[in-house]
Amino acid sequence: MLIVNFTDQNGTSMLLSSNNSLKKEILNNQLSFEICQSEDRYLYLVPSSFNYLDLVDTSPVSLEELTHLLQSQSGSFSLKNIHQSIISFMKLNPTAEHRYLIERNLLPSFEIPNDRYALPIDFSDKFKREVPDTLMHYWAWEKAKSIFPKTNRLVSVMLNNTPNAVSIQNGSAISGSQSDGGLEGLSGLLTCGQIDPDFIIQLAQKGYRPSDIENIFNNNSGWSSLDSKVQSINDIFYLPESLSSRLFQHQLKKSIGSLISTMKGVDTLVFFNDRPELCVPWLQPIFQSLEFLGFSKSTEYQEIGPAIFMLNSSHSSINALLLPNAPSQAMVELFPSANLLDLT
């Protein structure tokens, strides 16, 4: 199976094979498509931030319709690239199964009023909170439901260099620690997370330009600005006594509590990380702070599937899972439910 993940607005794509062995960037359609000719299944992921294809969740979409969309949007260079990528793949291997996922449709926007900032009503449409890492949080929901069928309220936490957390109830996103940007909620390796918005005003009054301010808080802040030894989230786990590690754990406890509040309780917690031996010991203080709600941690984390670990004991009233941070695995598992593209 070949996964085509459109990663930016210029039509740049990431190609992944189902076993993660092929990782290639397609830049503006400059790729020899033949290398992928032998695949029998193709999945195109349209990220939340841009559904250029104007696709809706009604399958199948014909090649003719795709071509028409391309022609009608001929003024958009990036649209051309994305459309042409898909059409090229489809023509290259017409007998294969081609499907697409629109990330935004997996978990539509947060529930009202959690999608709002307390700004004047004129600004409410301009600035809305969007679900970050939709694909992964949706996969968390699907996996949790398959392992713990009684799950109705879930908190899903991405533990990587750009972490975030989302609450999901009955398959709908309720709220999140932050929107797509890194200037609220949890801090990351280079992003500041929650700050006082007044900082922006004060810096602007001192003559900083918007691009300078954005660069400071998006690229030169975060854990690495507190501790030079911290170069990735793994260092957060390695150095639990460091200020950045303690700060992140403090923020994560608050985010989890806040998200549980939005659902009036929680059934399952899902964490995404690839290093259980580092991550699970670091999570212990968070588990302790949940004990009063009936959470009981497992003495040893138990692998219940490939790279999937159960972190709670059997008598815990709240479940906890650790899943691999593997978008390709998520997409392979979601392929059967993706929308069909039909060449006929």
Next chain:
Amino acid sequence: MNILVMNCGSSSLNYKVFSGTSVKNIKVIARGKAHRVGVKSSEPSFIEHHLRQQNEKITTSLETHQKAASQILTHLRINHIEIDAIGHRFVHGGALFNQSTLLSAEILEKLKDCLPLAPIHNPNSMSVISTCQEALPTCKQYVSFDTSFHSSMPPEAYTYAIPKNLREEFGFRRFGFHGLSYQYVTLAAQEYLKQSITQMKLIACHLGTGGSSVVAIKNGQEIDTSMGFTPLPGLMMSTRTGDLDAGIPIQLLRDGLHAEDIETLLNKKSGLLGVSGFSSDLRDILASQKENANSALAFDMYVNRLTSYIGAYSILLGGLDTLIFTDDIGLWSWQLRERVCVNLSWLGLEIDPTANQSATYEDISAISTPNSRATILVIPTDEELVVGKEGFALLKEQKNANC
């Protein structure tokens, strides 16, 4: 000795005159409050005075805190109340002040450096100091700071994950506010419950008509609070956004707005006023929410933000023993307390609806049922008493009070 305490809120001005001989021996001889100072709302501004068993309510226009202070001083003068010293609540002392301080020319200069730190409050307090200096030029004045209470916060709570040069050059860190109120209500809860706060997991919500915040205290040690370097972040407030993606003001700068316009937008045109589109007063919002969808949304957002903070702090504390509501909205809005506590039933909170609706402004009320996992208290705050005691300690004993 008589000490007048002036307490500027963002839209109110409380005052009390304390008479006594020492910190342990003081009583209130006059008090009052100017309401809706500088507020755009459907109801008029007014001042209440309580003096010698007499209550008086004067409806008057109060465009500024200076005007309110001037009317209060006039009222005291014509009623022959002698004033020996005046204490002021000052919201933000920055890194320059961590305890109450007598005013001098040098201190006044330092206070001016603190004005931008709390643009809604500090300039109001400064203007009231000027009014008092003009009216009573020989009277000693001192300031007590809200930020002092929060000095025990741990680094992981007060540090922002931003470059070191910004933290040092601008002094960016979380300070926290409403410290005088928290000082009063936590000790009042301790006395009421006959249990030391050093053995409590406690959350206190100071919900004012202007600013609101929450604090989490574990075993007597503050571990977090919702406001930040300024009183802008945290809960949704009357005219302030509370927490906000900082990418938004950056985008507004790109759109051509000036920093001052953004400051006004986020501090004075957002919150309940911005979302409802017509009032910053929760009373107006509650009264109109059935027929006005924006009012209903504003109330929902206000409830959700507060509920989320209490939930967040409960996990941070690893449980909750005592939940306190205080200040104007915390005292009068039984509807808000009910909605919040029902939403928090997952924490084991159980509110007694009858006790909740009969909580008063005058006394401490317990509004939880016996089955509730945490005790829920409504406590009228008394920031002025905290400032008054500081004054007696400073002027009579030449030290800071330990209230």
